[in-house]
Amino acid sequence: MARLGDRIAEGLVFLAGGAAVLFVALILIFLLREGLPLVRYYSPIPFLTGAEWYPLSGVFGILPLVLGSLLVTAGAVAIALPLGLAVAIYLAEVAPAWIKDVLKPTIELLAGIPSVLLGFVGYAVVATVVKNVFGLPTGLTALTGSIMLAYMALPTIISIADDAIRAVPDDFRHASYALGATRWQTIRAVTVPAAASGILAAIMLGIGRAIGETMTVWMVTGNAAVIPTTILQPVRTMTATIAAEMGETARGSDHYAALFAVGIVLFVMTALINTGADLVLHRMKKKYE
Amino acid sequence: MRGKWNGPAEKALLVALAAVTILGCQSANDSRQSGSSGSIKIKGSDTMVNLCQSWAEQFMDENARVFVAITGGGSGTGIAAMINGTTDIAASSRAMKEEEMAAAQKNRVEPVEFKVSLDGLAVVVNPSNPVEKLSLDQLRDIFMGTVTNWKQVGGRNGSILVLSRESNSGTHVYFKEHVLRRGKEKGPEEFARSALLMPSSQAIADEVATNLNAIGYYGLGYVSDRQKAIAMAANPGEPGVLPSVETIQKGTYPISRPLFLYTRGEPAGVVKAFMDFVLGDEGQRIVLDLDFVPLAE
Numbered sequence: 001m002a003r004l005g006d007r008i009a010e011g012l013v014f015l016a017g018g019a020a021v022l023f024v025a026l027i028l029i030f031l032l033r034e035g036l037p038l039v040r041y042y043s044p045i046p047f048l049t050g051a052e053w054y055p056l057s058g059v060f061g062i063l064p065l066v067l068g069s070l071l072v073t074a075g076a077v078a079i080a081l082p083l084g085l086a087v088a089i090y091l092a093e094v095a096p097a098w099i100k101d102v103l104k105p106t107i108e109l110l111a112g113i114p115s116v117l118l119g120f121v122g123y124a125v126v127a128t129v130v131k132n133v134f135g136l137p138t139g140l141t142a143l144t145g146s147i148m149l150a151y152m153a154l155p156t157i158i159s160i161a162d163d164a165i166r167a168v169p170d171d172f173r174h175a176s177y178a179l180g181a182t183r184w185q186t187i188r189a190v191t192v193p194a195a196a197s198g199i200l201a202a203i204m205l206g207i208g209r210a211i212g213e214t215m216t217v218w219m220v221t222g223n224a225a226v227i228p229t230t231i232l233q234p235v236r237t238m239t240a241t242i243a244a245e246m247g248e249t250a251r252g253s254d255h256y257a258a259l260f261a262v263g264i265v266l267f268v269m270t271a272l273i274n275t276g277a278d279l280v281l282h283r284m285k286k287k288y289e
Numbered sequence: 290m291r292g293k294w295n296g297p298a299e300k301a302l303l304v305a306l307a308a309v310t311i312l313g314c315q316s317a318n319d320s321r322q323s324g325s326s327g328s329i330k331i332k333g334s335d336t337m338v339n340l341c342q343s344w345a346e347q348f349m350d351e352n353a354r355v356f357v358a359i360t361g362g363g364s365g366t367g368i369a370a371m372i373n374g375t376t377d378i379a380a381s382s383r384a385m386k387e388e389e390m391a392a393a394q395k396n397r398v399e400p401v402e403f404k405v406s407l408d409g410l411a412v413v414v415n416p417s418n419p420v421e422k423l424s425l426d427q428l429r430d431i432f433m434g435t436v437t438n439w440k441q442v443g444g445r446n447g448s449i450l451v452l453s454r455e456s457n458s459g460t461h462v463y464f465k466e467h468v469l470r471r472g473k474e475k476g477p478e479e480f481a482r483s484a485l486l487m488p489s490s491q492a493i494a495d496e497v498a499t500n501l502n503a504i505g506y507y508g509l510g511y512v513s514d515r516q517k518a519i520a521m522a523a524n525p526g527e528p529g530v531l532p533s534v535e536t537i538q539k540g541t542y543p544i545s546r547p548l549f550l551y552t553r554g555e556p557a558g559v560v561k562a563f564m565d566f567v568l569g570d571e572g573q574r575i576v577l578d579l580d581f582v583p584l585a586e
Contacts, residue, residue: 054479056456056465057479064482123495128499137450137500137502138450138485138496138500138503140485140496218488222485222486223485223486223487223488224482224484224485224486225482225486226482226483234483234485236486244455244456244457244486244488245456245457247362247363247457250365250369
């Protein structure tokens with residue numbers, strides 16, 4: 001009987017795993033089916049390299065949108081990574097138990113704040129601060145988006161990095177102390193490197209959260225489709241473009257296909273990021289074996 | 290007023306309220322004799338959703354056995370639905386295009402056009418901006434990005450921050466075709482690439498209220514004392530005209546547009562009763578209440 005139960009459980013788990021793969025495949029097929037017809041209206045080279053996005057006039061150059069997304073995401077990671085890592089190290093290695101018990105659930109609660117609310121905060125408060133601090137013509141800039149996205153990615157990064165650091169066996173720390181290392185030396189040279197793969201996974205998930213986020217960036221980045229030269233100017237991201245324009249496009253039109261093609265590009269970019277992460281993880285594992 | 294009830298949740302609530310109202314009325318007011326019964330579907334322009342909803346509520350109050358359902362989706366969506374027969378009336382913030390007329394004819398539908406209201410777009414700046422008046426040419430140059438500093442149009446030194454609606458908005462399309470392209474639908478003119486595309490009219494109003502160098506446009510209803518409407522001159526040298534109910538009705542304010550309802554063929558029955566109501570005194574008073582501009586007498 002036990003064996004039968006095992007079999008059933010195994011089968012169910014396999015089905016669940018298989019379903020995940022199937023869903024990804026179906027999403028990709030759907031994106032391709034709706035997006036690829038764009039080649040009938042617009043060829044791929046100007047689509048990928050064009051600097052002008054005037055969808056109502058049939059001009060679909062997505063370079064400004066891709067660069068906008070990358071800039072906002074890069075800014076978010078640059079802000080969230082050091083902060084998130086510092087908090088994770090503090091939580092896992094330094095903080096007394098009662099602070100940990102308060103901080104961790106609070107941080108995880110942050111992850112549950114709806115993005116439209118963060119958008120409001122960004123638009124009403126952060127944009128004004130950014131505008132005044134840097135003396136800009138408008139506070140709706142890539143930097144404002146980066147700050148809000150960093151805030152959204154932080155709970156993910158902290159939570160997973162904290163778990164990863166905590167999973168490092170105490171033997172490692174004890175061995176380090178026994179060799180005369182201080183607590184800081186132990187964290188820097190032993191614990192964090194040993195948890196590197198988990199930390200990297202945390203960063204990747206944070207990037208994934210940031211690049212796919214839509215509502216907040218739509219509200220705070222100004223959405224001007226220009227090729228950005230600094231992080232202090234308005235940008236238009238791929239996600240905001242899809243969200244803003246999908247509502248009024250006629251099914252089957254060139255604009256509709258173009259928005260799905262933007263979706264394909266976004267899909268490919270996230271796939272590349274994930275694959276890159278996998279490769280790095282793999283290499284690291286080898287190094288520590 | 291117009292900004293107040295435009296979230297999907299609010300719309301759903303309005304529909305639910307309307308449904309409750311009519312159900313309540315049916316039992317309570319059966320004694321009240323109403324001329325018509327049946328249901329009407331209206332679909333189309335997002336600009337007009339709240340207007341249509343108010344008409345529908347008042348009309349249902351007076352005609353207990355009629356149900357009017359409103360959905361948005363955009364003018365093009367509404368016209369397509371009217372041609373396909375999935376809606377009785379299309380609400381549109383632009384006249385039907387020739388292609389759409391041809392498609393209707395192919396489907397053996399004879400759309401009948403009713404001009405039901407006017408809508409004016411105000412061009413707004415921060416109240417402390419000294420610029421009071423612009424010509425249509427200057428306005429076009431500003432929104433196309435060929436004029437970039439306020440001092441080029443008689444203001445203070447400061448680079449102009451151009452605010453537009455997103456391209457999914459009928460207002461965006463109207464402004465592009467009538468201010469940038471001067472009525473030539475397929476002209477080469479485009480908004481400056483540096484123009485910020487804002488998710489809502491309220492977002493434009495907020496940014497203009499706090500930004501000394503911003504300029505934006507939206508329907509009359511969003512103008513408050515936190516923004517200043519610019520007087521528009523159709524031609525350089527002519528006196529400027531401020532947007533108001535009177536100037537839009539007279540046609541002296543240059544950036545205004547008619548709003549339409551299209552019926553499938555000559556209206557009959559409840560649809561006719563509804564159209565009479567919309568074009569009558571009460572319907573036009575609702576137009577004014579919602580910060581649109583009623584048709585001139």
